[in-house]
Amino acid sequence: MITIKGTREGLTLYIDDSCSFSEVLKELDQVLSTKYTDKDEPMITVTIQLGNRYLHKEQEEALREVIRRKNKLVVQSIDSNVITKKQALQWRDDSEIKAITKIVRSGQVVEIVGDLLLIGDVNPGGKIVASGNIFVLGSLRGVAHAGANGNTDAVIAASYMEPSQLRIADYISRSPDYESEGVYMECGLIDKEKSKIIIDRLQVLSQKRPDLNGFERRILNG
């Protein structure tokens, strides 16, 4: 019912997905207590593979509790092949591109889940916020916040960039205090080494954020 594999990274538990959950808990408790409670060993990380079993919150907590009770074990991740419809919709929402045609004027805020494709301008004093990437087909002169829930891979691209502020996850960069012209066809992204937001030509995205490609294709093909 439970297969255990040890690797250098730790233990992987394969739990058969056809038996009842209460049996799983019982067997897990036995298997782990007989074998893995040596004293002077370092902590062992445990990865759990559920196969096609779905665990709701309480079940997952019960599973973690069984493992937590064993001295040297910590749960690293619990993987399942299945998710709920609700979660699937959430995922789709998170990665979908939302196209909006609007001029975001001073004092206005547009906030969305997923990627934002704004066809229009963001004027000084206006603000756009997205949990994913931001693409502006127009002039970005206000504030743009991409990856608002903490996604540091998110990017902000605009036909014309003269933002007062760019924010990605919890990084902030602002426009210089001296008068400066904007730039055409550029993007802002986090440079992980310098640990700050940099602005570069749109073309660098194909190298630095290759997984944006799927979205780009979708923009192109509708």
Added chain:
Amino acid sequence: MGEAIVITSGKGGVGKTTTTANLGTALALLEKKVCLIDTDIGLRNLDVVMGLENRIIYDIVDVIKKRCKLKQALIMDKRFECLYLLPAAQTSDKSELNPEGMKEIIAELKQEYDYILIDCPAGIEQGFKNAVVAADKAIVVTTPEKSSVRDADRIIGLLEKEDVEPPHLIVNRIRNHMVKQGDMLDVDEIVQVLSIELLGIVADDDEVIKASNHGEPVAFQPNTRASISYRNIARRILGESVPLMSLEDQQGVFSKVKKFFGMRT
């Protein structure tokens, strides 16, 4: 059936009252029946600029509170029989104006007048809402300064939520030498950011201030720069297509404005 046009800006002191007085005068010169409404309760100005202060007996709050008939509160202009003013109250509380009252007054005026020009107070609060609620069209006034353009943008955003046609823009108090030196925004830049239709531009002109002080809007004069601008704007309001610039020494702006029009046709 007349048309109600609100003249608004967000920021104070950019020329709403001056614009209202001058467009009213210019439309009257074109023989339209015009009524000006001052909605800036407590800071009434329009009567002074029109030189009609000494004729005020009743005001807009008296009308709303039914202390007099609308007709009794209207003041006829000194120069034109077709131009009237409904003055603001100077002493009442701002809250005495309300949207329902405004709608009633303007509906009644539209029966009789071709144009009702509403001078809006500064700000984005109730005073703004009262001024806008019954307007069919809106004119946004800005000066070529960043803060003023910013407030105009805010106002345009708020107007989107109101039941009024997309607003038109007047850029007021342009100082040509400053634009040339890059110390003032040029009209092209402003129109690009605000992306609304440009109705006209007015130079910064001492004659405007002089005329206001004499209680006679500059548009009444035959040929100062500002009066020509105001009269051109009035003709555009009537639907004529008048080339945008006639201010001789504004070459730079002229070519850009033309380009702007070129792009749209």
